[in-house]
Amino acid sequence: VMAAGGAGSRTYSFKVVLLGEGCVGKTSLVLRYCENKFNDKHITTLQASFLTKKLNITGKRVNLAIWDTAGQERFHALGPIYYRDSNGAVLVYDITDEDSFLKVKNWVKELRKMLGNEICLCIVGNKIDLDKDRHVSVEEAESYAESVGAKHYHSSAKLNKGIEELFLDLCKRMMETAQAEERLKGNGASQSASSRRGVQIVDDEPQSTPAGGCCSSG
Amino acid sequence: MLRLAEQCLERSKSFVGKRAASPAKTGHRRVLSNGGGELSPFLPPEVFQRLQTVESQDTSKKELTPIEEASRLNQKLKANYEARLARLPPGRAYQKTSLTLSLQRQMMENLIIAKARQDAVSFHVSLCCSADDGWRFAASGAMTAEEQEQRILYTNVLEYEQDHDWPKLWKANMRKNPDDDTLVSGLVSYLLSGSMVFLCENAIDHTETQTRPTRGSSVGGHSFTMGLSPSPSRSHDLHAASDDEEGEHEQANVDRENSFEDLEHFLTQLDWDNVQELEIRALTEHLKVVVKDIHIAIDQLLSLCLLSFECLNTASSKDLCLASIEEAFFTPLWSALVALFRKVHREREQAFEASMKLYQDASPAAFGVPLKLFPGDPGALQGSYPYESAVQELKLLIKDCCPQRKLECIGESDLCCCSVDCVYASFVEFQYAPVSAATAAWKVIGIIGADDLLPILSFVALRCQCPQLVSECAALEEFIHEGYLIGEEGYCLTSLQSALAYIESLHTGGAPHPADNPF
Numbered sequence: 110v111m112a113a114g115g116a117g118s119r120t121y122s123f124k125v126v127l128l129g130e131g132c133v134g135k136t137s138l139v140l141r142y143c144e145n146k147f148n149d150k151h152i153t154t155l156q157a158s159f160l161t162k163k164l165n166i167t168g169k170r171v172n173l174a175i176w177d178t179a180g181q182e183r184f185h186a187l188g189p190i191y192y193r194d195s196n197g198a199v200l201v202y203d204i205t206d207e208d209s210f211l212k213v214k215n216w217v218k219e220l221r222k223m224l225g226n227e228i229c230l231c232i233v234g235n236k237i238d239l240d241k242d243r244h245v246s247v248e249e250a251e252s253y254a255e256s257v258g259a260k261h262y263h264s265s266a267k268l269n270k271g272i273e274e275l276f277l278d279l280c281k282r283m284m285e286t287a288q289a290e291e292r293l294k295g296n297g298a299s300q301s302a303s304s305r306r307g308v309q310i311v312d313d314e315p316q317s318t319p320a321g322g323c324c325s326s327g
Numbered sequence: 328m329l330r331l332a333e334q335c336l337e338r339s340k341s342f343v344g345k346r347a348a349s350p351a352k353t354g355h356r357r358v359l360s361n362g363g364g365e366l367s368p369f370l371p372p373e374v375f376q377r378l379q380t381v382e383s384q385d386t387s388k389k390e391l392t393p394i395e396e397a398s399r400l401n402q403k404l405k406a407n408y409e410a411r412l413a414r415l416p417p418g419r420a421y422q423k424t425s426l427t428l429s430l431q432r433q434m435m436e437n438l439i440i441a442k443a444r445q446d447a448v449s450f451h452v453s454l455c456c457s458a459d460d461g462w463r464f465a466a467s468g469a470m471t472a473e474e475q476e477q478r479i480l481y482t483n484v485l486e487y488e489q490d491h492d493w494p495k496l497w498k499a500n501m502r503k504n505p506d507d508d509t510l511v512s513g514l515v516s517y518l519l520s521g522s523m524v525f526l527c528e529n530a531i532d533h534t535e536t537q538t539r540p541t542r543g544s545s546v547g548g549h550s551f552t553m554g555l556s557p558s559p560s561r562s563h564d565l566h567a568a569s570d571d572e573e574g575e576h577e578q579a580n581v582d583r584e585n586s587f588e589d590l591e592h593f594l595t596q597l598d599w600d601n602v603q604e605l606e607i608r609a610l611t612e613h614l615k616v617v618v619k620d621i622h623i624a625i626d627q628l629l630s631l632c633l634l635s636f637e638c639l640n641t642a643s644s645k646d647l648c649l650a651s652i653e654e655a656f657f658t659p660l661w662s663a664l665v666a667l668f669r670k671v672h673r674e675r676e677q678a679f680e681a682s683m684k685l686y687q688d689a690s691p692a693a694f695g696v697p698l699k700l701f702p703g704d705p706g707a708l709q710g711s712y713p714y715e716s717a718v719q720e721l722k723l724l725i726k727d728c729c730p731q732r733k734l735e736c737i738g739e740s741d742l743c744c745c746s747v748d749c750v751y752a753s754f755v756e757f758q759y760a761p762v763s764a765a766t767a768a769w770k771v772i773g774i775i776g777a778d779d780l781l782p783i784l785s786f787v788a789l790r791c792q793c794p795q796l797v798s799e800c801a802a803l804e805e806f807i808h809e810g811y812l813i814g815e816e817g818y819c820l821t822s823l824q825s826a827l828a829y830i831e832s833l834h835t836g837g838a839p840h841p842a843d844n845p846f
Contacts, residue, residue, distance in 0.1 A: 124813045127777075136776030158777045159818040174813050176821075177777035181695055184781055186832075187825040194812070 120170040123283050126192040128216045129201030130209040131180040134235045137266035138201060139175050142276055164280055171280050175199075180212075188216070189223060196283045197229040199275070204234040204263070205242040210250065217257050227290075229282040230259035231275055238265045397441030401434045477634070484635045493517075494635065501638045511644050515651035518632060610671050617667065618805050621656075628652050649808075654729045657806075661728040668798040675831055676794035682833035686789055694789075694829075695782035714783065718790045725795055730806040733799070734816045777822070784826040797831070800824050 129135040136157045143160040158177040163170070178184075178191045192198065200216055202209040213232060220228055232254045234245060247263075254261035260278060264271035408430045415422055488494045497517070501510050632648050633640050639648050657664075669676065686693060691713050727733045775783075788796060800823055811817050 122813060131778045136778065157775060158780045158822070159815050161815075174815075174818070176818055177780075179777045179781040179825075181778065181782075183695060184825065184829060187781075187828055190821055190825050190828070 120172060121284060121287060122172045122174070123196040123280070123287075124194060125173055125175050125197040125199060125279065125283075126195040127175055127177045127199050127201070128188075128192075128213070129180055129235075130203075130206075130212045133180070133201045133203040133206065133209045134266050135180070135199070135201040136177055138233070138235055138264060138272060139177065139199075141266045141269055142272045143175065162276070164277070166277070166280055166284065169284065171284070173276070173280065188219065192220065192224070192228075195224065195228055196286070197231065197279050199231045199233060199279065200259075201233045201235050202245065203236050204245050205236060205239050207244045210234075210245045214253070217259065221257065226258065227286065229279055229286060230254075230257065231262060231279045232259045233262045233264050233271075233275055235264050235266060237263045237270065238267050394438070394441045397437040400437050404430060404433055404437075480631070481634060498636065498638060501636075508643075508647055511639065511647040512651040514636065514639075515632060515648055516655065518635075519652070519655045607671065607673070610667070614667055614671050617664070621660075621664075621806070625649070625652060625656060628656070650731050653731050653806075657730055658728045661730075661802075665795070665798055665802055668802045669795065672798045672801055675797045678831040678834060679794045679797050679827065682830045683789055683792055683794070685834050686830075687792070689786075689789075691783065691786045694785040696786055697779065697782075712790070714787050714790070717783075717787045721787055721791050721796070722793060725793060725799060730803050731808075733803055734807060734811060734820065780822060781826060781829070784822055785829050788823065788826045789830050796823075797827050800827060 127135050127139055139160055140157045143162045144157075160175045160177075162173040162175065164173065165171070176191055176195070178188060198216075198220055200213045202213045217230060217232070220230065232250065234247075234250055251261045260275075260282070262271050262275040262278075264275060266272065408426060411426060412423060415426075484494075497510075497514050501507075501514070504510060629645070629649055629652055632652070633645065639645060692698065724733050800820060803820055804824070807817060807820060
């Protein structure tokens with residue numbers, strides 16, 4: 110038997126759902142984050158609807174599963190199937206498209222209604238490389254985000270700006286939520302194995318060799 | 328002397344057999360009961376002592392204790408070491424050191440292993456002794472009912488192992504080849520092939536007194552798995568669950584009975600929709616019970632395996648073990664199970680069928696697939712249609728009988744989302760077809776996010792022309808492992824289900840409503 114890994118170290122697994130109208134660049138955003146690729150004419154096709162990312166945040170390992178959703182109106186009603194059991198949501202709009210911001214507001218309402226305050230929200234104004242065509246004001250977006258308990262970020266998938274930061278912040282908040290939930294449950298007194306909701310915390314496998322660096326993409 | 332001891336052992340065994348078998352239903356040597364006083368769960372003290380002395384004489388001649396065995400092994404090791412040392416050419420000090428170190432390590436390991444085995448044996452003996460006294464430690468309140476059952480089962484396992492060699496052989500083999508995955512599945516199929524029947528039946532005898540016989544008939548042919556002793560982690564849930572179940576089941580029966588009474592009394596007034604509604608309600612309840620039963624049965628099978636073979640209790644072996652159990656469990660069951668799911672989801676399948684007929688010739692564009700993702704000129708496909716290979720792959724899902732394999736198909740071997748990769752393959756193919764090979768090499772087709780995937784998948788699912796997909800996916804969702812739910816398999820399944828729900832909504836022309844209440 111090998112020596113057990115660092116005691117008390119665990120791996121958090123979070124599900125993050127990606128919401129946003131078509132063309133706001135949500136898929137490019139997450140692809141940039143997980144694969145550091147952008148559609149720059151070297152790629153034929155890329156599966157980007159489900160991506161994963163492994164992080165190491167202050168010694169804790171985090172596995173992200175990022176679920177892309179279809180932004181079209183015709184699939185709107187199917188949202189709940191996707192975002193149930195999510196720990197976090199990234200809501201993306203295009204700063205040059207006011208409509209896409211209104212859509213974000215609708216999703217926020219829906220998520221809060223269905224999942225309450227357990228889900229960590231991150232509102233992202235994408236395409237800041239097109240700032241000259243901006244149609245959603247920074248103040249409006251930020252004050253709206255604050256009013257619904259979400260964080261607001263600006264990003265550019267094209268220039269790879271703001272993306273690492275927003276996901277890192279989201280992860281930290283999801284970890285806090287998970288830890289708070291854990292404390293609430295008490296230390297292992299009530300283990301509800303059948304519960305499908307919420308974060309899964311798995312004790313580290315003793316066999317697995319600890320990954321050296323941080324933020325390795327998976 | 329040895330012969331005498333063996334005869335002695337045989338006689339005491341048959342004596343025990345007679346004693347235990349007479350009041351019990353089955354003819355097992357060691358029948359368990361959880362009290363009542365009239366049945367002794369274990370050997371009576373005098374028999375036990377005789378057995379013990381016989382066995383100790385036995386082992387002194389025939390079998391060494393683990394520690395003795397280890398020291399004998401160590402002597403051999405030492406002899407080997409000395410021989411090797413003698414063969415070493417002079418001036419190879421480092422080799423000598425390494426040989427010495429490795430000898431010391433091996434000897435130490437042997438002793439540690441032997442100690443562990445010895446402990447296991449003495450634990451077993453102490454178990455039997457205390458069991459003798461009517462569960463002394465249970466009475467002290469230190470042990471829960473589940474732990475008691477766990478121990479009874481464990482004792483059975485140990486006793487069984489004394490009489491049979493195959494568990495030891497498997498264990499030794501697995502110790503020797505810890506990385507051999509095929510051993511795990513081999514072991515599980517061996518276990519399920521009937522060698523464990525002794526344990527299973529014992530457990531059934533025991534649990535029958537505690538829980539009502541379960542409705543094994545509802546899942547056909549697997550009733551024996553339903554009666555296994557509950558596992559420690561789940562047994563609390565189990566007891567709670569079986570109470571619920573009884574309630575639910577009775578409720579379902581009541582519903583059904585009511586519906587028959589209604590029929591008798593109000594046959595003329597009753598409209599058939601109402602009857603159908605009642606029937607579906609009863610079926611839905613029944614399905615819930617069946618699903619729960621299956622989960623419990625699989626959990627129990629798994630914990631029984633882990634209990635009998637501790638070496639399986641690592642994360643990877645456990646997964647393998649579960650996969651093997653499920654494969655064996657679901658293969659004969661799936662078609663009956665899906666038949667029930669299909670009855671419950673009949674309306675959804677009918678909706679799917681209606682849309683299927685309306686849209687059977689529709690192009691991918693009707694589902695919102697962007698023009699760049701399928702050829703505008705149907706002639707380019709030479710008699711085929713877009714995404715045909717994806718459609719073929721998705722159809723295969725129905726043929727398989729094991730949920731895990733269906734999901735693996737969906738996820739890993741790119742079967743369906745599922746066909747995602749297959750979707751890519753197919754459109755790469757036909758995107759390239761009209762372009763000359765030289766320019767095709769780096770032609771950008773695009774990044775497939777969910778915005779593209781869901782329309783493609785809707786088209787593919789409709790072209791499958793299998794309303795049964797609706798029920799298959801509903802069943803898969805019930806049996807997908809929680810760990811997979813968040814992963815790619817879960818995502819693929821969710822996408823396929825979304826596509827199906829969208830198709831169901833198409834014929835009404837209205838917006839789709841989520842198939843099931845997801846919360």
